[in-house]
Amino acid sequence: MIGVLIFPDFQLLDASGPISVFEIAGRLAGKPTSIRVLSEMPGAVRSSSGVEMLARGLRSASGLSTLIVAGGEGVISASKSARYLAFVRTAAKRGVRIASVCSGAYVIAEAGLLDGRRATTHWRRTRHFLATYPKVKLESDRIFVRDGDIWTSAGISAGIDLALAMVAEDFGEEVSRQTARQLVVYARRSGGQSQFSSLLELKAPTGRFASLLTWARENLDAPLTVEHLAEKAGMSSRHFTRAFVAETGTTPFKAVERLRLEVARQQVQSSSEAIERVAHSTGFRDPERMRRAFIRAFGQPPQSLRRAARAS
Incomplete structure (x- = not known):
């Protein structure tokens, strides 16, 4: 029972x-x-x-x-x-x-x-x-x-x-x-x-930047600089940054990093793809840069998360 x-x-x-x-x-x-x-x-x-x-x-x-x-x-x-x-x-x-x-x-x-x-x-x-x-x-x-x-x-x-x-x-x-x-x-x-979904964590993700964030998540290997995103949104860089922070509650740089972290973590935990390739495909480029981002966000490097996922 x-x-x-x-x-x-x-x-x-x-x-x-x-x-x-x-x-x-x-x-x-x-x-x-x-x-x-x-x-x-x-x-x-x-x-x-x-x-x-x-x-x-x-x-x-x-x-x-x-x-x-x-x-x-x-x-x-x-x-x-x-x-x-x-x-x-x-x-x-x-x-x-x-x-x-x-x-x-x-x-x-x-x-x-x-x-x-x-x-x-x-x-x-x-x-x-x-x-x-x-x-x-x-x-x-x-x-x-x-x-x-x-x-x-x-x-x-x-x-x-x-x-x-x-x-x-x-x-x-x-x-x-x-x-x-x-x-x-x-x-x-x-x-x-x-619940760690980066798009869900962003404030008001269904606002005017929703399609931009979705596009960014699908193109993480692109530069995704403020200038690049602003051009995609049809706005000046300064106006874009102010509007983006007001609507999402974070800066464009931090939002992009969170999206990259989410996808990179999924690949690290659910695939056997080399860490270096994951770093490149998600836009981190440098594995060391991705490792530092993982430690800041999750408290562990990519290799530790992969071992824990395989153990479970």
Whole structure:
């Protein structure tokens, strides 16, 4: 039986995503999966969106094989609940597979289950999480991390990735792939957290420079100087720089570097292409220049990110 632990102001997709994965996988495998939504108090639990989910009390959780802890706006309060923490600890002692989605990692960490273990959480929570739980070996750029019977995943939609990996363990890779096809998602996403997308991080990326940024991402081996971009936008260099900063929240130089970093990281992590060729094709030209940019942005050189991706 799969248990999904929620609390007031939980993130709806943190719970509904894994629920849908296990529901579809069980049907495809011919082994319908029993799924229970659990909360400290039985009844309707309001999510951060205002939509409510009906939950059972913690006492109805006997027979659990897996416990998935949702995240969301109310996670800090939930992580201070003695009943939640005791419930999670007891489940772990009984050999239940424990998992978290997004900031649900706070509950598991507060219960002491992540001390000395590898884990991940939503990238916006990284600094606070590290400061709060220094004993956790946080891997901030991972979609999900498994350390023994403890699984943690990154922001929101990554709960689907985690659940698909669990399905592969429970029912086999083929059922996991079929489930992913049914959901129209990747069976296994490559690279790190999708929330790091440079186009998404830029303020107002759908404004008048949207097409320019898309073009730049597709032509990273071009010079992409301010003069080059300004000419492409049909503006003077000075006016272009002022307008670009006002709309995107960053300079043209930094925006281009972020785009190059995003594509270079994807190539480093998901291909065996030589680092020198990646540097050239993404416009860094010099591998040393790309290495310094990686360390500034990700805290690791390209080779370390590649080794970590292959190990996972």
